[in-house]
Amino acid sequence: MTTTARQTVEAFLTGFRLKDVPAAMSTVDDNAVVTVFPLKVRDSGKNVIGTLLHDVVTAFPDLLVTVKSVIEAGRVVVAEFKIEGTQSADFLDAINQEKHLDLDTAWRFTVEDDRIVGVEAYWCQNQLYRRLAVKRQDHVTIV
Numbered sequence: 001m002t003t004t005a006r007q008t009v010e011a012f013l014t015g016f017r018l019k020d021v022p023a024a025m026s027t028v029d030d031n032a033v034v035t036v037f038p039l040k041v042r043d044s045g046k047n048v049i050g051t052l053l054h055d056v057v058t059a060f061p062d063l064l065v066t067v068k069s070v071i072e073a074g075r076v077v078v079a080e081f082k083i084e085g086t087q088s089a090d091f092l093d094a095i096n097q098e099k100h101l102d103l104d105t106a107w108r109f110t111v112e113d114d115r116i117v118g119v120e121a122y123w124c125q126n127q128l129y130r131r132l133a134v135k136r137q138d139h140v141t142i143v
Contacts, residue, residue, distance in 0.1 A: 005111035006072040009079055012109070012116060017065040019057045025050045029115040038125035039092070049119050055092070060085025060101060077109045087132060094132040101131045 003011075008027050015024030025046055034048040035041065041048065057063055063085040071078045084102045087094075103123050110118030 003114050004072065005075050005077050005109070006070060008111045008114055008116060009070065009072075009077040009109045013065065013067055013070075013079060013081065016053055016057075017067075019061075019063055021050060021053045021057055024053055027114075027116050028119070029112075029117045032116055033118045035120045037120070037122050038128070049121075052121070056083065059087055059089040059091035059096075061088055062086055075111050077111060078106060079109065080104070080106045091132065092128070094129065094134050097133055099132050101128070103128050103131065 012024045012027045015021065015026070028046040028049060030046050031044055032046050032049065033042075033044045034046075036048075036052060060083070063083065066082045066084070068080045068082065069078075070080075082102060082104055084100070087096050087099050087101060089096050104127070105121065105123040107122070108118075108120040109116050
């Protein structure tokens with residue numbers, strides 16, 4: 001039985017929502033091309049997205065992922081979701097100040113043969129820094 005591209009992405013999002021990084025990563029191809037625009041990361045390999053998910057789950061143990069929409073267009077799926085939680089560890093060079101994060105994100109997935117082969121992640125880095133009380137963007141400091 002084959003799954004649709006949407007079902008593959010929903011399985012990824014369910015794993016992430018449940019803070020089960022291995023379950024989310026089980027849907028990602030080993031050679032997936034990953035672009036995280038706010039971090040200026042463009043690389044291949046599932047470890048790139050796996051590291052990001054692990055960092056989010058570790059820094060925000062009370063993580064809440066709320067999916068707003070999932071749109072499927074053939075083998076491309078776009079998911080819009082909010083990431084919320086209270087910071088309990090350093091995250092993306094922002095020191096832990098136990099600030100609450102609520103971050104709107106949009107991720108574009110490319111799926112082939114029931115595997116995610118491409119991920120493009122978008123969010124407003126300024127919104128992330130404001131929520132985590134980072135004052136400057138050229139050198140991460142706190143307010």
